[in-house]
Amino acid sequence: MTPPQAILVFPHLRVQNANAISSPLTHGFPSITAFTGLMWALERKLAQAQIPLRLHGVGVVCHHHQEQVTQGYVRTFNLTRNPVDKDGSTAAIVEEGRIHLDITLVFAVSEKPLPGTPPRLVQDARETLQQWADEAGHVLSHMRVAGGSLLPVRPALGKRVRPWMAVLPDEAKKREESFREWRRQWLPGFALVGRDDLLAERLRMLRERTPQTTLLDAWLHASRFNYQPVNPEAGDGKVRWADPLRPRGSGWIVPIPVGYAALSGQHAAGTVGNARDATVPLRFVESVYSLGEWISPHRLARLEHLLWHAETDEDKGLYRCRSGYAASAEPDDLADGTQGRDEEDIYAYT
Incomplete structure (x- = not known):
């Protein structure tokens, strides 16, 4: 398996009405399988757009969430009333959980080698990396994220909201130094890790x-x-x-x-x-x-975590x-x- 060569970051994605019911027994945030599924779907669409990237893994950092529930000791989902049936009778209410999210997605990527062409995923190719990141952001904007819709990005003071890419250094020490710089951009927020x-x-x-x-x-x-x-x-x-x-x-x-x-x-x-x-x-x-x-990104030692x-x-x-x-x-x-x-x-x- 080809090791990751770079990261592709979509910062501060605003997701509206994502699926808050992650399984028959849990709710409150989409399942991690929703984001791995997004990774595979995005890779296929990138191939259709002639972007030679292979996605290996995904990291999720949540900056803000608003689950659509009633407030109080006992909480219930805010449900929508569906239109009446064709015969005028009341349609059944299907319980669904919705949540609004402000998240950052981090993908580990590598370049799909094309015969007869030199590699373009290198440290000095900043223009190519930013072009790929912008095109990937345009592709993602037309997709669903955990069942939710992506809202237009709003520029904010002190926040980097434009998609970006960076090549991973070959040396482990330099890679850790680069990761320490990147993780500051994901604060404040919490990353979901397995335990x-x-x-x-x-x-x-x-x-x-x-x-x-x-x-x-x-x-x-x-x-x-x-x-x-x-x-x-x-x-x-x-x-x-x-x-x-x-x-x-x-x-x-x-x-x-x-x-x-x-x-x-x-x-x-x-x-x-x-x-x-x-x-x-x-x-x-x-x-x-x-x-x-849920752990603060500044407590992560390296990208793989x-x-x-x-x-x-x-x-x-x-x-x-x-x-x-x-x-x-x-x-x-x-x-x-x-x-x-x-x-x-x-x-x-x-």
Whole structure:
């Protein structure tokens, strides 16, 4: 596989009415699979526009979000009333979640080599890089992002809103220095990264008390606040309630869907009725869940920690997104951009 050679950045995209229901069990932000799907769709459209770029991974930084819900202790989605049916009767209300977003998308890209032409994705080709970035921004402006519509970019003081590209330095140290400069542009904001390690740790802790705990039990336990009385402080005499597994500074941990697991074998193309695409094989799937963390970009050590990439395991029937984030990685670790992984796959599905 060709390693990434550059990054393509779309800063401060204004998305209206994106899908806030990310899975049957989660809501509040689009699934990361929506952005990997956008990556593949964008690559195909770039090929049609004669832009020789291959997209390898995507990073998401959220600067602002406004979920369309009623305010209060119990919140419900703001639903739209559909027009009446052709016979004049009231149309059924289909519950849908919508959210407005201000996000920055970061793509790791490489050049598709063309026979007989010199490479154009080089450090000194600033005009070519900006031309490709502008053309890619024009292509993206006609696409949906997580089901939402892109609004026109509004210039703002102190914000870089024009798409841009930059070539990754070959040396690891210079690449980290460049990334430290780039990540300042994504502040204030929070990047979504994967934390499969926290799910594995929660499973280990729960099995110490209850050996029959399943991975799904651990995911549900980590997805909520588990308050219990804590020991009173010396001389205080008051008993306080707190979640001992969510101490101050533990991070903004959230349950997220990360892909799909197969429920059946593959059906040949055209053999299943009412399929969306009758030219490709079809497989019934269900959502795969894990844990994620919203982290400030200035706490990311390198570009690979920001990116998500798709991973397919046909034997297991697993189609999921992997995050390059490593919480304990030092700057000298993982210099090749890879991330170690436990022998047992950490994911949960229902």
